[in-house]
Amino acid sequence: MKRTLIAAAVSLTPLVAIGEPVKVDPDRNVYIPGEDLDHATLNVAATFDDEKVRIHYEYATDDPSWYHQYWVYQGDGEWERYGSGFGPDEHGLYEDRISMLLDDGGVDGFDRYGGWMTAHDGMRALTSSVDSDEVEAHPKLGEEMGRNDVRKYLPQTRTTEDPTEKSWGAIRDDDELAALQDDGVFLDLWQWRAHRSHPMGVADNGYVLHYRLGSEGRGMFTTNWDDDADQPAYMLDPETTGKRALDWDRLVNREYDQDDPYFISEDNSVAFDPDHDWQEGDVIPQRFLREPSGSRGAIAAEGGYADGAWRVRLTRTLEAPNARDSKSLEEGGVYNVAFAVHTGQVGARWHQVSLPQTLGLGVDDADIVATRVDDVTVANDDLAWTELPVMYPGQATWQWLHSDHPGAEEVRSGEVSIHDEHVADELRGFIIAEELRMLEDDGARD
Known part of the structure; x- marks a missing residue:
């Protein structure tokens, strides 16, 4: 019935x-989405004052979703x-969701590869995804953390020396992970969620280390x-x-x-x-x-959907609410960022991502220039907007970039940036073509 x-x-x-x-x-x-979902434009602006930073988003869509x-x-x-x-x-x-990965230079490679360095063979929603039983049996992910899938992680958190090898299970011990975290080798993750956080007036604060993790405190x-x-x-x-x-x-x-x-x-x-x-x-x-608590609830959210677009503002203190899961910002600093948008009522890896960008606070030599204002909480229509192309990321993983990717040799050299070889408008077609080729090769092996 x-x-x-x-x-x-x-x-x-x-x-x-x-x-x-x-x-x-x-x-x-x-x-693999058609042209209506494989690319779009995310408009980003930023302001800051003596104590806070505010990230402004505008994302046009005819099919907004605040359901979940x-x-x-x-x-x-x-x-x-x-x-x-x-x-x-x-x-x-x-x-719908809008996410930002933020780094202060602590994660080597993020400025060159952006969010693609957090995607790995074996992750959930990939053709190569690891069986849930295998994850549940893993001493760290399954037995300790209670997980049944693999999510974003940094290659620095694995013991594998060969970047072409599947590394999801080769997690460093707790002391090594703690040392990485203390040294700032993690990505700050700001996730604005239209259903799961926005009605509470916050964005979800998290970070990426050996897994995609929530920041300290109670979640919303x-x-x-x-x-x-x-x-x-x-x-x-x-x-x-x-x-x-x-x-x-x-x-x-x-x-x-x-x-x-x-x-x-x-x-x-x-x-x-x-x-x-x-x-x-x-x-x-x-x-x-x-109501969230601690660092997890440290990012305030305002705005909503109006006139054909999400218009959202996220505000946080310049100083990290917790230095072990968030990055501090200061005037004159330049930071590495990458953005992602989930729309069309999609989850997991079916989203649109940007190339890595730079965010400068009062620094003109950056992709996104945060301008100083007297008070970020006061409405400001005079914003310096940056138009960012965002695109379907395909199944491009860290392992693929170092092996089957046509530019794998340049990637292995550690000197090339995605900006050196790709233009956003052309990259999305290349990504889809490579995923189709990968699926054909995978099918032939079967």
């Missing part, structure tokens, strides 16, 4: 205006989760589920929202706007009532939002 309900809702209205992809093969984690994974009642006492990170979600239930979201009772832990508060649950038809037809309770949080919820007469198609958000 549940499948009939969902199919009927989906057939009424096209959910996402997404064109024909180049290639789709879910068994190999392949979804929901429990849907099936009419038989069961709640099923909807919202997938593989390619464009069929129901549009995955949030957790899972809305009661394992013991096998049901959601919270429902919407009918006294403050006028409802206990959302409606599936309205949700998939994208009728809940930014002023509606499309999310569930400490401020609009009550304990789940199992005795309520739940109806098939009742919907409760799967992520429970809460």
